[in-house]
Amino acid sequence: MRFTLGSLLFMLLVCSLPPAHGVLEAYNTNLKCKCIQETSAFVLVNHIDKLQVFPPGNGCPNKEVIVWKKNKSVVCLNPHSKWTQKLIKILQRNAASTRPAPVLRRRMK
Template structure:
């Protein structure tokens, strides 16, 4: 079977363009539920907080989450 340079480049371009699409779809479809297990209004000492993350409302979780 004989490949030309054009067909080889076309296959290479197709293979390279499919990998980023899979990654984007995977990140958008796997986070379809709320991250918070429970909510609380208790005071948390500042020395126990290492970082704060904020997730906006989305398709799977209608509330803004602050962790």
């Protein structure tokens, strides 16, 4: 009797859990392209605050390069233009050369 009741409770618990693909879609992915229009215009490196590269995925078949400028504007760059590819290489090289900030630890007395 206990085995049957326990197995029924376990099956009820398993059936009440949401499916895994629903959790991933709700919390982890955006199934749309972020860039509606891309530009090949030159952006000065000292005006760039952040650069993100999104590879092609399930929702968007395009590679997307998004630049956040220091004046709070957002620009989508053409990932196939030569200067955008050079910009990505330069910023990756600079990011790899910077060291993390030192961690200071205080002794507890």
